[in-house]
Amino acid sequence: MNVNPRREDNCFSFFPSTFNLRSFCIPIMWDHEIKAMASSHAIIASSVFMATVVPAVFIRGFSVYGTHLLWLSSVTGAVSVVNVAVFWLLGISQPTKKHTIGYKLSRLVRSCLYLLLSCLFYHTVVVLYGAPLIESALETFSLAVLLTSLTTLRCLCVLGPNVQAWIRVFSRHGAMSVWDTSLQITVACSVIGAWLGAFPIPLDWDRPWQVWPVSCSLGSVIGYLTGLVVAPAWIHFHRKQLTYKCK
Amino acid sequence: MKRLPVLCLLLWLCALFYAGIYLFVSGFLLVRLEVNRTSGCDDVLQPSGARRDFCGAEPRFRRTLLLVIDALKIDFARFDPDNKSPRPYENKLPVLEETASRRPAHARLYSFRADPPTTTMQRIKGFTTGSLPTFIDLGNNFASTAILEDNIIHQLGNIGKRLVFMGDDTWENLFPNKFQRSLPFPSFNVKDLHTVDNGILQHLYSTMVGEDWDVLVAHFLGVDHCGHRFGPDHPAMGQKLTQMDGVIRSVMERLQNDTLLVVMGDHGMTDTGDHGGESQKETDAALFLYSPTPLFPGPPSQSEPEVVPQTDLVPTLSLLLGAPIPYSNVGQVLLPLFPAEGQTEGAVTGLSQLEALWVNVKQVNRFLETYSSMARDIPSESLAALRDHFSRLSATYLASSPASSPASTRELVESMQAYLSSVRETCRATWARFNPLKMAAGLAVLALACLLCFLVSQASGALAAGGRGLLTVPLKDPVFDSLRCASLLSDSYVIAEGRVVTFLLLSLGLFVPVRLNWEGRLLPPLHDPQKPPAGLLPPAPPPAAVRRESYVLLGCLGLLVGGAYLSSCFHACREEQGACQPSPFLAPLARLQDSRRKNLQYVMSLAALGLWTYLLRRWLRHYGNLNASGGAVLAARWVLPLVAVCLGLHWAVSGTPEDSFRNLAELIGVAQVALPRAAFALLGLGMALLWADPITVFLKTRGPAPGRGSHAAAIPPLPPRYRASTGISPHAELQHLIPQIYQRMRRSLEDSEQMGAGEVDTRPAVEAYGLGTGMAMSFLLLLLEMGALLHIHASATSLAGLQGAHSGDFSVPWTPVVLWSLASSQFFHATGHLATFPSIQWAAAFVGFPGGHAGTLLPASLVALNTFSSHILFGVACPLLLFWPLVCEDDAEDAVMEMRLRENPQQFSSALLQLSTRYLTILGAQVLASVCAAAVLRRHLMVWKVFTPKLMFEASGFLVSSVSLLVGVSLVMRVDLAVGRWFRRLLPDATR
């Protein structure tokens, strides 16, 4: 009867097999998941703070505006590593039916390919939105990598390398678990944050954070952090209304 | 359908908008006529009335030094020794009061009252012409800012004074080539407090001690910029004022006996450091006069004025330096500077008080007579009173003799002063006062019009939907429009408007598939076995169809995005955008030096033109064949290619260097006139034919059908699904005949529609080519993007329809309408236009008329067509938004397409009304936003440079857009009417 085999695996991997699958959808059970989500989000958020604070101790002259690329790469790295680790540890991420090395390898290769494609996609979109084409290509690409690590990487962690599923998650009835809902929220928040970040650039205030791409990357990181906070809270307060197609 | 009510309602709404705009603009934009006459040395203005060489007499001062300290408020100049804890801007210029109190015969400090608008440019104009400049001085050349009115700089140069200028480069623009030596420094960057001042200080002292100058003007900007950046109440202002104190002191040390020093501010500033309005803080600047030789008869007397209007500087300086008073001056001489009658001071030469006043009065009277004969804006009763006053004055003056009693002399002086003041007040009331009542009324009317438009669109939408959704207020879609409106309130966003609009267009475009996906309509729905059986739900759409439609949508989105991105290659640059490079395509072909580039550009333009003609023709062919003999078909077949040929030839002709084909010069000359005129004529012909005969286009192809009556099977290319059912019964036949005819009909309807767009499409291109053939490519992009937008809308609608979410009415949602308006502003910029007056492409007026024009209507309309081409195109083509989704239902089951509209005339008219009112609402909201910007920010530094031009462009763009929208709507109605008539003729045949 189950439509999505991935979900089944997911439930099993997260809860001991003694659980009945149907109980997975009862709101009471969610409290565990929400707690797990809140704590994992706290870990990810603290990693962003660490990535901002720790290099400042070791590297002289490190600052968010001054050495922006450095900050960008440190945040990108920290978010990527912590995301992958958290989701791997929580076991959200593997619909592993086959355990062959070949299958795992092909998944890995596909994931890397998707990440690369997503970087290129974001880069193109940002350039189309009006970023300079040639002059600050490195900055633009760093922003694209950051956006990838905030959005695509999370999609990969939660849904695996399955573009169809990614697209489907971003529809009203597409979420099939609290993790999907949190994915929707964080991705939307980071993208909207980056979009809003573009607004102060034309203003003539001459502030250091108006330099391309500081405001956009700050916006996306702030949006991401907001999403991390909002997602568990929103799910917690809407748990009565949320019904997932989990049969 | 109801034609007249819809059209009348739209007209009424538009009229409401126009009324609001007119009211606001007439209260906000002060207009004055310029008098282009100059005073001369031999004017009969002499005291005695006898001719004498006015300029030849020895003037009181040989040289003058004019130190303009921008925004030197009177509060800055005051010195209060009792103030123990001065604010940063207080007591920083002690030199002025110190000198004035210690040497009362040599110096005075006055409060120097400016007239609004208190912006630097208008003020410089004011205290050099002695008049009251407004934002629009009619008679001025829009393309250049140079002062054409008579002014003191011109007069001083005329009598042989050597003029030297240093400082704010506004002067250089206002008085090009008037100065012997000029050291302008860029004034644009408000953040920069020191460049101009330090530049002046480098040269000021060395120039002063030299002997090669008679009039030296130095305009310091630091105080003003400091005010804009930090406000007056900031330590930086204290430093700046202290620096100015030092400057004035050093200048006074170096002054020679024959020199008059004038230190003045052009306007004041508010507590936030802005200016432009008419509050006393903005208008009251400081005026300080000093000379090493005694200037005044004694210490300030009771009768001396405290406040000196800025206009009074011009006549005073003119008479002190021995120059005629500029023609348009309305100020009066500063009496304390002239010796009273009977006071004989041997050393001082020049005019006495009475003589100076008489010269002044005669000059002002002459100006008043000239002005009132040119313009009618001074009320006639006050004019009559002034004339009366003058005749009494002149009688008294001419009767008086040097020996008359001091009392009668004083009376005469006072009477003359009263005359001059009342002239000035009359002029001021006419020219230099914002009318807040009118402004508020205009704002209110505009807001009301917007609200009404919105309500009408909601109501008609509810009507179209059969009563549903009257109260549902859309929330998501207008977010983008309100962002656009909000962006009009910030000068930075207005300056970067081209990019802002593109950004919003892209965002909204990308938002369309995202939202479709969110609603689960982008992908075919997942097959769900748990769902209730198909009987309860509408049947699931075929996944292939959904997928295809999605690909079409995404493809069109790609086209839109690409088009919008590429169109930024055609942007021009504002002067405020420092590092901006204007598009190379903006340069006329003839001006390109590199012949390879020229050829390349020509070939590219030709290719764009060809492709563009081909696409339009292709589209026309797609919806019917172009081989009938009707006038409109002929037009459709031949006008476009012919116009394209004309354009191509004309580009070639105007691109050839003039001296390369000397023997063909005559031919080229003829071609330059004939080709564009031929194109204009052809287009006019096409439009006329289209209007006169919108439907006969395809009668020929339909010929067999009405001829043979009810034999539906005889209609040649019958689709099989209808053939199967025909011939069973006459009734059934009729039932199916009508959809058949509909199907044909829609071709002609669509064709005429498309032609409507197509014809107008060509026209602005004709305008554009005179300036840059490169713009042809921009127009190609415009066409592509328009098509992409229409198709995105169609795909989104059909996706919604496929998934059972279509409500069945024809209403056009907000999103495509907002996209449409954004695209229209985007292409305004992508055709190389900007919302500034210098960027208007005046050359368009001379396309096809190289010899110039006799009237003003033709060149004005040519320039308007050039400037607002994108507004016109998008306005006329707006009703296409309604048709396109229906037209694109090509292979749906019952392909009656937009004939569905005719089946529901009620819904058709309400949907058309809804679409038009939505478009009007969005455009009106933009006008409202820029009107608000101008009203709220009328003290902003950028109000005359950014917001007011933007308001003018937005208002005229609205005018053009709404008129073309009305034209488009009436075209649709014309077609509908013709179809109805044709149909009535056909039906009796069919029922027989």
Ligand SMILES: [Zn+2]
């Ligand atoms: Zn100024």
Ligand SMILES: [Zn+2]
């Ligand atoms: Zn200023």
